[in-house]
Amino acid sequence: MKQINIGILGFGVVGTGVAKLLIEKKSLLESRTGAVLNLKYIADLNTDSDRGLDLDGVELVNDANRVIEDPDIHIVVELIGGETIAKELTLKALSLKKHVVTANKALLASHGNDLVVTARKNEVDLAFEASTGGCMPIIKTLRESLVANDIRSMSAILNGTCNYILTKISKDGSEFEDALKKAQELGFAEAEPSLDIEGHDTAHKLAILNSLAHGMEINLQDIHVEGITRVTPLDIEYARSFGYTIKLLAIGKKHGDHVEARVHPTMILNSNPLSHIDQSMNAIAIDADATGKTMLYGHGAGMMPTASAVLSDIADIARNIISNTKRRVPILGYPEDNIKPIPILPISELETRYYLRFTVQDHPGVLARISGVLGRQNISINSVNQKGRNEQGTVPVVMITHTAREEDVQNALSEIAAFDFCLSTPVIIRIEDNNGE
Amino acid sequence: MKQINIGILGFGVVGTGVAKLLIEKKSLLESRTGAVLNLKYIADLNTDSDRGLDLDGVELVNDANRVIEDPDIHIVVELIGGETIAKELTLKALSLKKHVVTANKALLASHGNDLVVTARKNEVDLAFEASTGGCMPIIKTLRESLVANDIRSMSAILNGTCNYILTKISKDGSEFEDALKKAQELGFAEAEPSLDIEGHDTAHKLAILNSLAHGMEINLQDIHVEGITRVTPLDIEYARSFGYTIKLLAIGKKHGDHVEARVHPTMILNSNPLSHIDQSMNAIAIDADATGKTMLYGHGAGMMPTASAVLSDIADIARNIISNTKRRVPILGYPEDNIKPIPILPISELETRYYLRFTVQDHPGVLARISGVLGRQNISINSVNQKGRNEQGTVPVVMITHTAREEDVQNALSEIAAFDFCLSTPVIIRIEDNNGE
Numbered sequence: 054m055k056q057i058n059i060g061i062l063g064f065g066v067v068g069t070g071v072a073k074l075l076i077e078k079k080s081l082l083e084s085r086t087g088a089v090l091n092l093k094y095i096a097d098l099n100t101d102s103d104r105g106l107d108l109d110g111v112e113l114v115n116d117a118n119r120v121i122e123d124p125d126i127h128i129v130v131e132l133i134g135g136e137t138i139a140k141e142l143t144l145k146a147l148s149l150k151k152h153v154v155t156a157n158k159a160l161l162a163s164h165g166n167d168l169v170v171t172a173r174k175n176e177v178d179l180a181f182e183a184s185t186g187g188c189m190p191i192i193k194t195l196r197e198s199l200v201a202n203d204i205r206s207m208s209a210i211l212n213g214t215c216n217y218i219l220t221k222i223s224k225d226g227s228e229f230e231d232a233l234k235k236a237q238e239l240g241f242a243e244a245e246p247s248l249d250i251e252g253h254d255t256a257h258k259l260a261i262l263n264s265l266a267h268g269m270e271i272n273l274q275d276i277h278v279e280g281i282t283r284v285t286p287l288d289i290e291y292a293r294s295f296g297y298t299i300k301l302l303a304i305g306k307k308h309g310d311h312v313e314a315r316v317h318p319t320m321i322l323n324s325n326p327l328s329h330i331d332q333s334m335n336a337i338a339i340d341a342d343a344t345g346k347t348m349l350y351g352h353g354a355g356m357m358p359t360a361s362a363v364l365s366d367i368a369d370i371a372r373n374i375i376s377n378t379k380r381r382v383p384i385l386g387y388p389e390d391n392i393k394p395i396p397i398l399p400i401s402e403l404e405t406r407y408y409l410r411f412t413v414q415d416h417p418g419v420l421a422r423i424s425g426v427l428g429r430q431n432i433s434i435n436s437v438n439q440k441g442r443n444e445q446g447t448v449p450v451v452m453i454t455h456t457a458r459e460e461d462v463q464n465a466l467s468e469i470a471a472f473d474f475c476l477s478t479p480v481i482i483r484i485e486d487n488n489g490e
Numbered sequence: 491m492k493q494i495n496i497g498i499l500g501f502g503v504v505g506t507g508v509a510k511l512l513i514e515k516k517s518l519l520e521s522r523t524g525a526v527l528n529l530k531y532i533a534d535l536n537t538d539s540d541r542g543l544d545l546d547g548v549e550l551v552n553d554a555n556r557v558i559e560d561p562d563i564h565i566v567v568e569l570i571g572g573e574t575i576a577k578e579l580t581l582k583a584l585s586l587k588k589h590v591v592t593a594n595k596a597l598l599a600s601h602g603n604d605l606v607v608t609a610r611k612n613e614v615d616l617a618f619e620a621s622t623g624g625c626m627p628i629i630k631t632l633r634e635s636l637v638a639n640d641i642r643s644m645s646a647i648l649n650g651t652c653n654y655i656l657t658k659i660s661k662d663g664s665e666f667e668d669a670l671k672k673a674q675e676l677g678f679a680e681a682e683p684s685l686d687i688e689g690h691d692t693a694h695k696l697a698i699l700n701s702l703a704h705g706m707e708i709n710l711q712d713i714h715v716e717g718i719t720r721v722t723p724l725d726i727e728y729a730r731s732f733g734y735t736i737k738l739l740a741i742g743k744k745h746g747d748h749v750e751a752r753v754h755p756t757m758i759l760n761s762n763p764l765s766h767i768d769q770s771m772n773a774i775a776i777d778a779d780a781t782g783k784t785m786l787y788g789h790g791a792g793m794m795p796t797a798s799a800v801l802s803d804i805a806d807i808a809r810n811i812i813s814n815t816k817r818r819v820p821i822l823g824y825p826e827d828n829i830k831p832i833p834i835l836p837i838s839e840l841e842t843r844y845y846l847r848f849t850v851q852d853h854p855g856v857l858a859r860i861s862g863v864l865g866r867q868n869i870s871i872n873s874v875n876q877k878g879r880n881e882q883g884t885v886p887v888v889m890i891t892h893t894a895r896e897e898d899v900q901n902a903l904s905e906i907a908a909f910d911f912c913l914s915t916p917v918i919i920r921i922e923d924n925n926g927e
Contacts, residue, residue, distance in 0.1 A: 070780075074638045074780060078638050081638065081640070082637065082638060084705065084824060084825075084828045085637050085705070085820075085823065085824050085825075085828075086637070087820075087825045182635070188780070188781035188782070188784055189784060190627065190630070190631050190634075190635035193627070193630060193631075193634065193635055194627050194630075197627075197630065197802060197805065197806065198619070198627035198630055198798075198799075198802045199798070199802070200519065200522050200523070200801060200802055200805040201511045201515050201518065201519060201797075201798055201801035201802070201805070202798055203518070268521065268522070326766070326787065329763065329766060341798070342794075343507075343511060343625070343794040343795065343797060343798035343801075344625035344788060344789065344794070344795050344798045345625070345788070345789050345792075345794070345795060346788070346789075347625055347626060347786075347787060347788030347789070348785075348786075348787040348788065349784075349785075349786055349787075350763065350784060350785040350786075350787065351781060351782070351783070351784030351785065352781065352782050352783075352784070355782075357779075357780040357781070357782070358780065358781050358782060360638070360780060361635075361636065361638055361639055361778070361780035361781045362635070364637060364638035364780075365634060365635045365636070365637055365638070368634065368637040368638070369634065372818050372819060373818070376813075376815040376817075376818040377814070377815060378813040378814060378815040378818070380813075381809050381810070381813040381815070381818070382809060383522075383524075386522065387521060387522055388521075388522075388524045391521045391522075
């Protein structure tokens with residue numbers, strides 16, 4: 054039986070999970086692939102501990118270069134994370150004609166186009182199922198299953214930390230800071246959570262998905278990104294009263310010669326299956342022209358779900374090796390020559406519906422002045438909710454607009470925010486309800 | 491660019507969809523696969539109509555043998571359905587060393603093992619993504635993505651007709667016969683609906699999924715099958731009062747050296763994501779040891795969703811051909827030598843929880859006599875609901891059991907049914923609530 058030699062870079066949570074599967078599922082993997090998937094090395098700065106695994110036959114080394122430079126190694130698995138050392142080692146591994154499997158969405162989103170060029174030049178595979186959606190086979194689905202589809206839109210919950218926090222605010226009425234603290238206590242959020250809660254992790258994943266869906270160069274910098282730090286229990290309560298749930302969504306849509314790509318808290322109808330995805334679970338809804346609406350659901354992170362996705366890439370490459378082929382499926386789903394830069398619509402040109410909340414002094418004529426500004430900016434109101442004043446004499450005015458242009462909405466909000474009666478920055482949440490108005 | 495020649499057998503609904511994609515998505519498919527996917531033939535007894543397609547360059551023929559025997563044809567797409575002529579043509583195509591793509595679950599469930607042997611002998615691929623779950627990539631997910639997982643259980647809604655009818659009964663309180671009639675009017679159900687409503691179509695798909703999940707020979711005949719014809723609005727209402735929804739599920743579980751494989755109306759908790767899958771939609775929930783719980787959701791049937799799945803198989807084979815490889819992924823997910831017969835647990839040995847409904851005359855002591863029989867059969871009751879008598883003096887007695895053995899339950903029901911006070915055949919619905927009691 055053919056032996057495939059594998060080296061893991063990074064013996065952290067996911068690295069431990071991948072090693073665990075390679076060791077403990079050795080006979081299942083042999084039985085399914087017809088190859089011996091041999092874990093030859095694990096490289097990490099910390100080689101003091103075996104992480105509870107039986108590392109008999111595995112070399113635990115400090116120097117990643119030993120793994121990459123070993124001529125017997127077929128597959129390098131990069132699980133270091135980040136964009137510095139991981140980038141350098143990945144490029145070097147590809148240059149030494151190693152197939153690379155990575156879970157590193159930040160690296161792919163920022164430097165993926167370079168990696169693809171290097172992999173092509175060296176005629177090796179670069180696989181990254183674990184980078185997006187954890188155990189959900191979204192990369193394979195976009196690259197292989199939806200091959201005859203034009204992907205009209207993708208809406209996805211791709212960050213378990215944010216979804217946990219939003220669920221907590223929604224179910225318990227917690228304030229954001231308290232929900233974050235709880236998420237940190239339970240291990241759902243990092244001590245330094247900004248990459249998650251500011252939406253950047255979700256944007257990294259959207260950049261990857263958009264590229265695969267549309268055959269476009271990976272483009273992170275033009276994605277509009279807002280996180281969840283300003284979502285309040287009050288807005289979630291209003292959303293509920295209108296029949297909506299608030300989720301941090303990655304939204305990718307195709308419009309002729311450009312795409313939409315944005316990450317922000319989004320109000321979705323309670324009839325949308327994504328509204329039921331709670332706690333730290335992830336889901337990706339796709340609307341494609343042949344399949345219609347479809348959805349994948351699962352754990353988007355965590356040791357074993359992520360390791361499962363890494364193993365699917367390793368098995369794919371192993372099957373290529375024993376079938377004497379490589380680069381059978383293009384890295385980004387389209388052969389490199391067919392991948393084009395496709396422009397992302399500037400957020401100012403977005404057209405959608407909006408939830409707006411103003412905190413105002415309860416004077417006569419306030420509603421008229423707000424409505425006047427909106428009207429002059431061509432923003433038409435679908436519904437208004439003005440509650441009674443509270444003890445301070447302030448009152449929240451909540452509006453749902455018809456489809457409007459983002460630039461007009463932002464102009465109107467600036468104008469309204471400057472009024473004396475407007476007591477705090479207006480809140481704006483974009484709505485996705487596909488009601489085709 | 492390499493040209494791959496394709497012949498379709500069967501120009502019905504799905505055949506038309508596949509031809510439509512091959513014709514109208516020609517440039518997308520070339521752009522993604524790097525090959526020309528050339529539709530050379532369509533064979534059907536009815537060659538009078540072009541089904542609204544531009545068939546320029548496509549030969550529409552009456553005789554399927556012309557397609558199969560043409561030495562230029564690489565891929566034969568069998569979309570005739572059924573187990574007679576489709577079987578003969580598929581075996582012949584494989585024997586002539588054509589790769590075969592099929593959507594025919596009945597054929598695979600009944601004769602799949604023979605087809606696999608023939609494909610192996612002739613060193614060609616046999617692909618069937620469209621056979622199960624429509625556009626959902628469940629075949630690829632089981633064969634490729636979950637490769638490092640032991641699949642603990644699968645629960646799936648695999649028949650859109652049944653799910654539509656159950657949704658209709660549940661939401662509108664329709665009787666089964668009325669819901670079926672409505673489904674037929676709307677085109678969700680066939681004029682001859684028995685294959686769907688008796689559960690056999692679902693069983694065909696479960697036989698395929700179980701084989702792929704566990705590396706077992708396809709085994710249809712030992713699957714326990716019950717359809718939905720006896721599901722009543724009353725039972726759905728009771729289910730709701732206990733927090734359950736009734737769905738026709740395909741259930742596959744692994745227990746050491748045997749598997750469970752059964753199809754029947756099932757009560758699932760409203761917290762189970764499958765309980766929200768309504769109308770004609772399908773979904774497959776999988777619990778695997780590395781991924782944990784995951785789910786696929788989408789259209790399980792219909793012209794274009796099914797055609798999309800067929801195209802993913804065609805593209806896979808095309809990518810094999812241009813990569814000079816074949817049979818890269820084993821047909822059933824495991825190399826043929828590693829596929830074993832794994833016994834299916836007889837339904838009599840099933841252990842689960844049960845919903846039981848008895849229609850009885852409202853006499854003193856009736857409940858005691860029912861309970862007495864259940865107790866002697868080691869069936870422990872979790873809850874009882876006895877409503878007031880109706881005008882006829884009959885009363886429904888509803889019970890939810892703790893985990894019990896099917897054989898004991900059936901024995902008890904026979905005994906209870908024989909009592910004078912028992913006015914109709916007791917109703918039994920199995921419960922899946924994973925509450926690990």
